[in-house]
Amino acid sequence: MTRKTDSLILNDKVNALIDNMENVIIGKRSCVIRVIAAMLCGGHVLLEDVPGVGKTRLVAALAGSVNGKFNRIQMTPDVMPSDVVGYTMINPETRKMEYREGAAMCNFLLADEINRASPKVQSSLLEIMDERQISLDSNTYMLPKPFMTLATQNPVETYGTYHLPEAQMDRFLIRVSMGYLTPKEEMRLMDSPHHVEKVNLKPVLSTEHIWDLQEKVKRIYTHAMLKEYIIDIVSATRNNENIKLGISPRGTLGLNLMAKAMALMLGREYIIPDDVIGVAPCVLAHRLILSPNRSDAYSTQESAIKEIIKNIPLPESRG
Secondary structure: OOOOOOOOOOOHHHHHHHHHHOOOOOOOHHHHHHHHHHHHHOOOEEEEOOOOOOHHHHHHHHHHHEOOOEEEEEOOOOOOHHHHHEEEEEOOOOOOEEEEEOOOOOOEEEEEOHHHOOHHHHHHHHHHHHHOEEEEOOEEEEOOOOOEEEEEEOOOOOOOOOOOOHHHHOOOOEEEOOOOOOHHHHHHHHHOHHHHOOOOOOOOEOHHHHHHHHHHHHOOEOOHHHHHHHHHHHHHHHOOOOEEEOOOHHHHHHHHHHHHHHHHHOOOOEOOHHHHHHHHHHHHHHHOEEOHHHOOOOOOHHHHHHHHHHOOOOHHHHO
């Protein structure tokens, strides 16, 4: 049903960004494309995979390829909300309260191993991710534009971790799993000098370029039949006895926006069904909760989305 789009990127600026990131990220072009598409949507990314597959390196490559401000915070149980959002304190010279910035005051925030942070710290990210602002001591501080949160977590290890609440999972536009390299790709990695070096890329895009591309994504056209198709997909998750929690309206908007970003990257001013189908698993799967007593119906959240899409008629087949 889907076409392979990894080699068809037609937008020159996006191509330059992909090529720059692939100087240090080997064999993960599809992951790179999806993370860039999420950035063009102004969305947040959850990188969920086993240790050592390059999650943090991918984020560093993206931040190094854009001349925005990049902050990283290593999430541990002793991290405090003030480390993320900042705090106010009295300046001894002026005797006035002053705001001291936290890690979130940047363009790219890497929350490394986010599920190791306490629920209090995870909650401090909710307003940041949804409203791009920090409310502290009756004051509101706007985050820079563009802003995105990129979080990593290890789904295998559970000792010393805290489950991310559904409200926070829903705020991530996409969830990406990088997976292992093929033997040939791993051979290239061993021969590359970059695997032992710190990621040090020259920026190829400015934050102004990103902001311009984000505005262009909003202007991509979605036909009424494609809107109905998207709604049919998400509605099928809400009326399925094998799914305990279906897709929220935020997920509906996210699917449409990610499809628009892919259309822009592929050089089109409108979306087609392939755009929707291609990004649906990474946009929708992490928002689902499968029914525990019907675990045999779908092996994973991703398989549930793919199976649902198979059973929904394509727009052109509806006449």
